[in-house]
Amino acid sequence: MYLFPGCIPCLQMCSLKNVAWAGFLTLMMCASGQKPLQTLLVGVDHRTVMSLNGEWHYLVDQSPGRALYTANGEINDKGYAMNEHPNIVGKHNQEYDFSTAPTLKVPGDWNTQVPQLFNYEGVVWYERDFEAQPKAGTRTFLHIGAANYRSHVWVNQKRVCDHEGGYTPFDCEVTAVWHSGSNFVVIAVDATRLADGIPSVGIDWFNYGGLTRDVSLVTVPEAFIDDYDVHLTDGVKFDPENAEISGYVHVLDAPAGTVVTIEIPEAGLKTSGKTDSEGNATFSMKAQGLTLWSPDSPKLYKVHLSAGADKLTDDIGFRDIRVDGTRILLNGKPVFLQGANMHAEAPVRGGRAYSDEDVSTIFGYLKDMHANFVRLAHYPHDERMERAGDRDGIMIWSEIPNWQHISFDKPEVYAKDVAMLREMIRRDRNKASVILWSVSNETPNNPSRTKFLTDLANEARRLDSTRLITSAIIGPKPNGMEMVNDDPLCDALDVIGQNEYIGWYEMTPEDADKIHWTFPQKPVVMSEFGAEAKFGNHGAVNQRWTEEQQVYVLQHQLVMLSKIPQLRGVTPWILMDFRSPTRNIPRLQDGYNRKGLISEDGKKKQAFFLFQKAYSEHAVGKAE
Ligand code: GCB
Secondary structure: OEEOOOHHHHHHHOOOOOOOHHHHHHHHHHHHOOOOOOOOOOOHHHOOOEEOOEEEEEEEOOOOOOOOEOOOOOEOOOOHHHOOOOOOOOOOOOOOOHHHOOEEEEOOOOOOOOHHHOOOOOEEEEEEEEEEOOOOOEEEEEEEOOEEOEEEEEEOOEEEEEEEOOOOOEEEEOOOOOOOEEEEEEEEEEOOOOOOOOOOOOOOOOOOOEEOOOEEEEEEEOOEEEEEEEEEOOOOOOOHHHOEEEEEEEEEOOOOOOEEEEEEHHHOEEEEEEOOOOOEEEEEEEOOOOOOOEOOEOOOEEEEEEEOOEEEEEEEOOOOEEEEOOEEEEOOEEOOEEEEEEOOEOOOOOOEOOOHHHHHHHHHHHHHOOOOEEEEOOOOOOHHHHHHHHHHOOEEEEEOOOEOOOOOOOHHHHHHHHHHHHHHHHHHOOOOOEEEEEEEEOOOOOHHHHHHHHHHHHHHHHHOOOOEEEEEEEOOOOEOOEEEOOOHHHHHOOEEEEEOOEOOOEOOOOHHHHOEEEOOOOOEEEEEOOOOEOOOOOOOOOOOEOHHHHHHHHHHHHHHHOOOOOEEEEOOOOOEOEEOOOOOOOOOOOOEEOOOOEOOOOOEOHHHHHHHHHHHOOOOOOOO
């Protein structure tokens, strides 16, 4: 979500009448009077960019951001952002110097790079010099894949943007502030958890701070393609005989009537359209004989887009996903989702996942397990994950970090949520692998939360009608052996996600055999269940933290799951052990949530093989 200079107080000051995105933008304008930055470039990983990955100098701010925030909470533009250097002779001036400061690798969290910063959740200042040769007739954006949690960006001492949200990309225009020769960028990243943040302060994962994903400079023509949506038209029914590809190409700052072309040579398709006064060109074209994307055949087509001087080629798959009663249909065929949950943590290396290698290791585990699905908990992961899902045929659940307790009664928090939802959808709407947008995880069942998340689910549907909307629900409390999910949030969902920890946090493993579930008549994905075990810790099935007990709990879960007629997917919690500062049993947890089927250093526990076998035999549930 973009913030503008002066807009943090604005979030509290302004009255919010319309909480939709447009209203949010109005809100952002009201204090600063500035036009909000709306650019969020789609498909950056398919453009030629100048990478700014690598070593960045850094300074650690005194908590809670002494150099970043003024006494009244505004952003200090005259401090470290100036990137001045101390006088060694002569008049005393500054007492910092980026040029001789130590460096951090970008992308990367600071926690796993500098031992002293392991638990640091405050402000770190990053600085990097770069050479540039701006070309006339072009515009350039600094693209930041993700920075956790709030970021403030200056180029050559001018603030170019501010952003809140740790897991989605943003772009800051530098055209007016950079020049030929040597330039510098300073970014202050504040990882402080906020009561009104998303997520809020209490989380069961590690709050890695920093510039955690790729950073690059993207140069585009003056009018350029900033957003597009190319999908198989989702008509009232799936009808491959009359297949059609439709969508839009948005050309920012294009004069109305700019010609846009969309070409898919391998499918023999080409069409063109003209932008309207908003820069939007919609299109649709008949597309018979397409090879549709599916896990068995993850076919991607090269899609060439061009508009005026700008062009871009993306790899896009076409598929239809919909719900029919309690079934999930992929390309008209019932599908059962065999998956696992995953946090964005790098196998073996540890820390935030950001590289091709991290992603290929994770997808290697999923393939080895015979999974066709992954729930990317609890926030959008690196875009490489969706790209890998597209290539490898793994369907994806993508979620925004509405985790448990959020300030559901605050309109400004809703506005932030809509912005994050929009950023998530915008980045990944062209990825065939993404089949589910999740609006939340385990939120308390009360009227303000239900209204908030129902509105958000409807907003997601409005933004993207080609996917299914879900949420991971927690509760009900067992009534004897009866579990009745009557959460009103289910009304707003296409697919119900259900979390439960029978046999671990509640009841006994054997109780699971006797449990009877009742759900609204919709498809259900059992989105979390599990038990903790330390790899290599062995013992009896009633001995906590052993691999044997983890398997025992999961075996009983499988008995229970096989009796839920509308079960259409499972994602055990979790593929890999992950860091969580709330998990503090020495020698067993040591700061890790140990419900992984695989340890953080890549060792497969017995539970992994339980699922590997069950999934290879398609033994967990039925597609219809
Ligand atoms: C949950 C949460 C997840 C936790 C997990 C656990 O219900 O959704 O974020 O990590 O339980 O291990 O307790």
